[in-house]
Amino acid sequence: MDTILTPMLALVCWTLVMWVWLYATRLPAMKKAGLDPNTLREKSELDVLPRKVRQVADNYNHLHEQPTIFYALVVYTHLAGLADGLAITLAWTYVAFRVAHSLFQSLVNFIPVRFALFALGSVALMILAVRDALALLG
Numbered sequence: 703m704d705t706i707l708t709p710m711l712a713l714v715c716w717t718l719v720m721w722v723w724l725y726a727t728r729l730p731a732m733k734k735a736g737l738d739p740n741t742l743r744e745k746s747e748l749d750v751l752p753r754k755v756r757q758v759a760d761n762y763n764h765l766h767e768q769p770t771i772f773y774a775l776v777v778y779t780h781l782a783g784l785a786d787g788l789a790i791t792l793a794w795t796y797v798a799f800r801v802a803h804s805l806f807q808s809l810v811n812f813i814p815v816r817f818a819l820f821a822l823g824s825v826a827l828m829i830l831a832v833r834d835a836l837a838l839l840g
Contacts, residue, residue, distance in 0.1 A: 706785035706790050709796070716797070716804065717769070720765055724762045727754070731751045735751060757808050757809075764807070769800060775831055784833070796823050
């Protein structure tokens with residue numbers, strides 16, 4: 703737990719949890735809606751699925767957007783030898799806000815709160831990036 707790579711692994715594992723949740727909700731909903739996965743050609747054809755099912759899928763997709771910056775930044779921080787206690791805390795903070803964002807989006811999805819969770823996680827990510835950039839500039 704004292705390495706910055708551990709929060710990265712945690713977010714990877716969380717993304718896989720969301721993948722399981724995605725298909726555990728989507729496949730039964732598709733069956734109930736009479737959708738044949740072999741005939742679908744466009745994502746928009748899934749719009750007939752219940753909102754609760756689409757929210758989980760949307761969040762899974764979101765976990766492949768901004769977190770890619772997190773993964774690259776964590777690797778950089780580790781390789782540059784900048785993974786001190788504050789950097790590790792920032793990484794865990796980012797992961798905690800991403801998990802909270804996932805749960806909130808998938809279960810409630812009130813956008814102002816969801817945005818606040820996203821923004822707070824983004825601040826942790828930005829602080830980590832700025833610290834790394836300042837260390838590089840010396």
